[in-house]
Amino acid sequence: MAVKRKNGGAMAGFVRPPGKGCASLVDRVYDRILLRIVRGELGGGAELKSTRLARDLGVSRTPVVQALQRLEADGIVVHEVNRRAVVRPGAENWLMEVHRLRELLEPEAAAMAATRIGDEVVAGLRALGERARPGRRGWALAAREFDYALHLAIAEHCGNMPLAEAIRRCWGFKRASYEAGREDPAWLARGHEQHMAILDALARRDPQTALAAAQFHLRSAASFRPAEKIV
Amino acid sequence: MAVKRKNGGAMAGFVRPPGKGCASLVDRVYDRILLRIVRGELGGGAELKSTRLARDLGVSRTPVVQALQRLEADGIVVHEVNRRAVVRPGAENWLMEVHRLRELLEPEAAAMAATRIGDEVVAGLRALGERARPGRRGWALAAREFDYALHLAIAEHCGNMPLAEAIRRCWGFKRASYEAGREDPAWLARGHEQHMAILDALARRDPQTALAAAQFHLRSAASFRPAEKIV
DNA sequence: CTCGATTAAAGTGAATTCACTTTAATGCGG
DNA sequence: CCGCATTAAAGTGAATTCACTTTAATCGAG
Numbered sequence: 001m002a003v004k005r006k007n008g009g010a011m012a013g014f015v016r017p018p019g020k021g022c023a024s025l026v027d028r029v030y031d032r033i034l035l036r037i038v039r040g041e042l043g044g045g046a047e048l049k050s051t052r053l054a055r056d057l058g059v060s061r062t063p064v065v066q067a068l069q070r071l072e073a074d075g076i077v078v079h080e081v082n083r084r085a086v087v088r089p090g091a092e093n094w095l096m097e098v099h100r101l102r103e104l105l106e107p108e109a110a111a112m113a114a115t116r117i118g119d120e121v122v123a124g125l126r127a128l129g130e131r132a133r134p135g136r137r138g139w140a141l142a143a144r145e146f147d148y149a150l151h152l153a154i155a156e157h158c159g160n161m162p163l164a165e166a167i168r169r170c171w172g173f174k175r176a177s178y179e180a181g182r183e184d185p186a187w188l189a190r191g192h193e194q195h196m197a198i199l200d201a202l203a204r205r206d207p208q209t210a211l212a213a214a215q216f217h218l219r220s221a222a223s224f225r226p227a228e229k230i231v
Numbered sequence: 232m233a234v235k236r237k238n239g240g241a242m243a244g245f246v247r248p249p250g251k252g253c254a255s256l257v258d259r260v261y262d263r264i265l266l267r268i269v270r271g272e273l274g275g276g277a278e279l280k281s282t283r284l285a286r287d288l289g290v291s292r293t294p295v296v297q298a299l300q301r302l303e304a305d306g307i308v309v310h311e312v313n314r315r316a317v318v319r320p321g322a323e324n325w326l327m328e329v330h331r332l333r334e335l336l337e338p339e340a341a342a343m344a345a346t347r348i349g350d351e352v353v354a355g356l357r358a359l360g361e362r363a364r365p366g367r368r369g370w371a372l373a374a375r376e377f378d379y380a381l382h383l384a385i386a387e388h389c390g391n392m393p394l395a396e397a398i399r400r401c402w403g404f405k406r407a408s409y410e411a412g413r414e415d416p417a418w419l420a421r422g423h424e425q426h427m428a429i430l431d432a433l434a435r436r437d438p439q440t441a442l443a444a445a446q447f448h449l450r451s452a453a454s455f456r457p458a459e460k461i462v
Numbered sequence: 463c464t465c466g467a468t469t470a471a472a473g474t475g476a477a478t479t480c481a482c483t484t485t486a487a488t489g490c491g492g
Numbered sequence: 493c494c495g496c497a498t499t500a501a502a503g504t505g506a507a508t509t510c511a512c513t514t515t516a517a518t519c520g521a522g
Contacts, residue, residue: 104339255475
């Protein structure tokens with residue numbers, strides 16, 4: 001089953017030669033498996049055999065085992081010594097539950113960030129937000145970029161590393177579910193307003209308002225699509 | 232540098248023959264490195280070379296690389312492709328910040344668990360709590376066990392897997408810092424009372440009180456030892 | 463036919479190997 | 493002595509190998 005060195009012809013372009021800035025093989029394997037879990041293709045209790053996954057993905061077992069370590073650290077996969085790794089039962093609504101967790105983390109982080117974030121960062125975010133104003137050319141794409149940048153900046157500047165990491169992790173899961181532009185423009189526009197409200201509060205160094213704005217934004221998103229699994 | 236098969240004489244008992252129920256080599260390497268980070272022996276920016284660590288610990292690079300993956304997933308280590316892994320700058324007060332994160336997570340989880348936790352679980356916890364009553368023989372050790380079991384039960388039964396995992400992760404960090412019985416008995420006794428208050432609220436299926444009791448417990452712990460890094 | 467022992471196949475943990483990249487050291491022209 | 497090219501050493505990502513464990517499949521006794 002020798003996988004050819006130097007990018008043998010594996011699995012239709014999955015293994016790309018690692019041009020600079022290219023994620024490592026482990027990262028790509030991780031993304032691939034995570035995506036299949038949060039989509040429900042690999043339901044709770046599904047066995048994740050490193051050998052099988054390696055064969056399917058056209059890579060060796062080494063990066064697969066490492067990706068499984070990370071998924072285990074995420075808690076979405078459980079694994080005991082000498083047993084196969086298994087998708088944690090109930091993982092089907094992982095993304096919904098992650099959203100609930102964000103409601104716990106992000107408002108508080110926004111409040112903390114309000115007193116710490118620098119002017120240059122706010123200015124940079126404002127520029128991004130401007131490009132995402134509804135009606136502008138390519139605003140839908142820019143809006144998603146702005147969304148990501150804003151929430152990540154909040155994490156980055158909240159002054160608590162484990163909290164920041166918890167938020168980043170949530171966004172890692174969210175990212176896994178992104179399918180190109182399935183958003184309703186009206187919804188995107190509403191989201192943009194809410195993002196701007198958060199950013200304004202940050203700019204004013206107003207923790208209370210930042211917290212409330214973030215809370216409103218997340219609750220709003222949760223109630224808009226309560227049934228859908230993919231957030 | 233061939234590491235002998237079948238447990239060559241490496242590093243003074245670090246590599247034990249894996250008797251049943253024994254954590255994997257990766258787990259032990261992970262614990263070892265994490266401990267050195269949260270203790271501050273490996274400060275922010277310290278380089279974590281897989282080769283060096285493997286040599287020091289008397290194991291091959293494979294489990295070390297896997298442990299580093301997990302530490303990176305934890306966010307306490309940063310790492311880019313083809314560069315050495317590095318302790319995240321600022322990791323010195325990781326444990327203090329983790330405690331702050333727990334204040335965000337656990338009260339909410341306690342409230343959620345109050346409406347879901349089963350009678351048998353409560354009964355089991357009560358039994359543990361009884362053994363940890365101050366004055367009993369071996370109560371100090373039992374108290375720690377009770378502490379751990381209570382907080383983990385709350386995570387387990389809060390009904391939100393990513394939240395549960397976030398709490399478990401916090402306790403993984405806390406566990407790394409445990410040094411045998413450095414606790415002040417008076418403090419332990421106070422902690423026991425607070426734990427019992429939380430448990431009572433859970434037993435009464437009273438989310439509000441469970442939340443408040445957990446909040447009080449955590450704030451209380453934070454203010455008791457504000458200066459110490461090791462929580 | 464069913465149940466339990468026996469054995470083959472598949473899987474796992476961990477070491478080793480190897481191609482490639484980064485880092486450090488050396489030496490040489492200015 | 494300084495700056496820069498060249499090269500050796502150390503390090504990384506990923507494949508392969510191998511001892512051991514679990515899973516499954518087969519077979520024979522009841």
